[in-house]
Amino acid sequence: MTLDEHWFSEAARGFGMSLMIRQKLHEEQTPYQKIEIYDTERFGRLMTLDGITMLTGRDNFIYHEMMTHPALFAHARPLDVVVVGGGDCGSLHEVLKHPDINTVTQVELDERVTRVSEQFFPELCASNGDPRATLLFEDAIAWMRDATAASADVIVLDTTDPVGQAERLFSMAFYRDCHRVLRDGGILVAQSESPFLDLDILKGLRGEMTAAGFGELRTLQFYLPTYPSGWWSATLAAKNHAFEGLGKPAADSNSVQTRYYSPEIVRAALVLPPWLQAELGQISDIRHQTSDYRQQ
Amino acid sequence: MTLDEHWFSEAARGFGMSLMIRQKLHEEQTPYQKIEIYDTERFGRLMTLDGITMLTGRDNFIYHEMMTHPALFAHARPLDVVVVGGGDCGSLHEVLKHPDINTVTQVELDERVTRVSEQFFPELCASNGDPRATLLFEDAIAWMRDATAASADVIVLDTTDPVGQAERLFSMAFYRDCHRVLRDGGILVAQSESPFLDLDILKGLRGEMTAAGFGELRTLQFYLPTYPSGWWSATLAAKNHAFEGLGKPAADSNSVQTRYYSPEIVRAALVLPPWLQAELGQISDIRHQTSDYRQQ
Numbered sequence: 166m167t168l169d170e171h172w173f174s175e176a177a178r179g180f181g182m183s184l185m186i187r188q189k190l191h192e193e194q195t196p197y198q199k200i201e202i203y204d205t206e207r208f209g210r211l212m213t214l215d216g217i218t219m220l221t222g223r224d225n226f227i228y229h230e231m232m233t234h235p236a237l238f239a240h241a242r243p244l245d246v247v248v249v250g251g252g253d254c255g256s257l258h259e260v261l262k263h264p265d266i267n268t269v270t271q272v273e274l275d276e277r278v279t280r281v282s283e284q285f286f287p288e289l290c291a292s293n294g295d296p297r298a299t300l301l302f303e304d305a306i307a308w309m310r311d312a313t314a315a316s317a318d319v320i321v322l323d324t325t326d327p328v329g330q331a332e333r334l335f336s337m338a339f340y341r342d343c344h345r346v347l348r349d350g351g352i353l354v355a356q357s358e359s360p361f362l363d364l365d366i367l368k369g370l371r372g373e374m375t376a377a378g379f380g381e382l383r384t385l386q387f388y389l390p391t392y393p394s395g396w397w398s399a400t401l402a403a404k405n406h407a408f409e410g411l412g413k414p415a416a417d418s419n420s421v422q423t424r425y426y427s428p429e430i431v432r433a434a435l436v437l438p439p440w441l442q443a444e445l446g447q448i449s450d451i452r453h454q455t456s457d458y459r460q461q
Numbered sequence: 462m463t464l465d466e467h468w469f470s471e472a473a474r475g476f477g478m479s480l481m482i483r484q485k486l487h488e489e490q491t492p493y494q495k496i497e498i499y500d501t502e503r504f505g506r507l508m509t510l511d512g513i514t515m516l517t518g519r520d521n522f523i524y525h526e527m528m529t530h531p532a533l534f535a536h537a538r539p540l541d542v543v544v545v546g547g548g549d550c551g552s553l554h555e556v557l558k559h560p561d562i563n564t565v566t567q568v569e570l571d572e573r574v575t576r577v578s579e580q581f582f583p584e585l586c587a588s589n590g591d592p593r594a595t596l597l598f599e600d601a602i603a604w605m606r607d608a609t610a611a612s613a614d615v616i617v618l619d620t621t622d623p624v625g626q627a628e629r630l631f632s633m634a635f636y637r638d639c640h641r642v643l644r645d646g647g648i649l650v651a652q653s654e655s656p657f658l659d660l661d662i663l664k665g666l667r668g669e670m671t672a673a674g675f676g677e678l679r680t681l682q683f684y685l686p687t688y689p690s691g692w693w694s695a696t697l698a699a700k701n702h703a704f705e706g707l708g709k710p711a712a713d714s715n716s717v718q719t720r721y722y723s724p725e726i727v728r729a730a731l732v733l734p735p736w737l738q739a740e741l742g743q744i745s746d747i748r749h750q751t752s753d754y755r756q757q
Contacts, residue, residue: 168464168477179503180686181464181479183472207475224657227734361520361686388684388692390476390657395691396684424736433729438523440720 229255230426251323252278276302322355340377357400385434525551526722547619548574572598618651636673681730
């Protein structure tokens with residue numbers, strides 16, 4: 166079959182993903198990109214940037230929960246958080262579920278992404294007026310370069326794919342600035358593409374993070390049906406500490422309502438299949454390992 | 462964008478998946494279905510039945526490993542195995558990696574699926590001549606009804622979606638016959654569709670299995686990029702025993718080479734996100750649970 170104009174389709178790397186649409190609700194060209202909003206048949210509303218899926222109403226909770234809660238609960242005491250990108254405000258919303266957070270600063274290049282989200286995804290923007298939140302619309306590269314050293318506990322890189330403007334957000338130079346801005350014990354978390362389709366990007370990003378001075382890395386996998394292959398990842402990098410708390414039940418975790426995240430899900434998300442462990446250099450061949458996965 | 466004739470596309474439930482193709486290598490109409498083989502740009506060869514993806518050369522290893530090894534390693538001593546469907550012979554091939562298996566009987570309706578697989582997926586059919594293997598081409602409903610009671614240790618339901626012919630393979634009546642054919646301690650494993658897109662099918666199948674007399678069920682999740690949503694599942698049902706061995710390292714596991722399966726992956730695959738636990742009645746609400754996931 167061919168997929169006609171009743172479908173939104175996105176295709177790259179020989180793989181296509183499509184969602185059946187009822188109508189286009191909005192379209193605008195900003196100085197940075199083309200924003201489109203669709204009403205889909207089965208996935209709620211869809212936002213695309215330059216024709217690439219950013220989120221749907223139906224499954225964005227998985228992405229936003231996994232980009233925030235694993236790092237926040239792994240940190241001993243996160244007070245100040247920076248979100249880079251994340252203009253739909255979904256990550257901001259999840260961060261603000263943590264009652265002990267003092268400040269969240271969101272640094273998004275394109276203010277129109279946030280304004281359009283406020284209109285079409287109000288549930289993600291419900292916390293934008295929280296007094297702990299600061300929404301900045303500027304270049305994150307310059308912002309991070311100029312930010313005060315040791316001023317953040319968690320930095321969330323909620324970026325688009327490493328293409329065009331966003332490519333610099335996957336570089337050692339930028340990660341080094343993040344490292345400087347983090348306090349000791351701080352955690353950087355980046356969306357790190359599909360382990361299945363984009364393995365080179367994942368490997369490259371891990372290499373750049375290590376070169377930037379981060380001692381420990383952990384890549385989490387999660388299901389994301391509307392991103393290519395449905396198999397997505399986030400990579401966490403620690404500044405001057407180990408990831409002992411990652412996936413452990415936190416004392417305050419019951420105050421944060423989630424639908425995908427749980428401490429058990431984090432521990433499971435850390436378990437990579439043998440072929441991926443081999444690709445990331447964690448085992449020397451792909452024969453499966455019988456050691457307890459928590460030791461990986 | 463629209464996806465034209467350079468793409469194979471499959472769409473249902475408002476969701477589409479497409480693979481870029483170089484050419485169609487084979488097409489035939491059998492008494493049961495239309496078989497097509499494509500050469501894709503990035504996913505190796507693709508087999509479809511009536512326009513639905515059965516497998517690609519690139520990611521079928523995940524499906525076939527997860528349909529077989531978790532159940533086989535969870536069983537105390539599997540000797541006799543039955544594969545229902547599975548005409549591409551990939552599940553058969555994985556089962557025969559276990560050196561202590563005595564017999565594997567594959568009951569596929571459409572002999573042409575196997576003959577076409579021998580031609581286009583020879584790596585999956587490499588064990589078809591194994592003296593432990595018997596390939597039957599007949600209706601599995603009748604075969605299971607007439608099979609000797611207590612003659613199998615593991616039954617693998619490697620079926621197509623529950624549509625048309627295959628619908629009866631998702632029914633209590635058929636599961637009851639499987640229960641009868643299993644020995645005590647036996648395990649039934651069924652591909653159980655996408656937990657994200659096909660939750661009603663998964664719930665229905667679990668209900669039918671329970672009604673058929675299976676005491677314990679476990680649903681495993683795994684990534685499968687070329688099946689809709691990329692989020693797939695297998696459900697295991699035990700006859701007169703508990704799943705104590707599921708996901709534990711087996712003494713003989715090093716003799717079986719795998720790329721996705723590992724004992725740790727099985728334990729991780731059992732961890733369902735809170736919303737899915739709630740849907741399957743395993744927790745009473747979706748607030749995340751802090752209990753150890755192995756207690757689920």
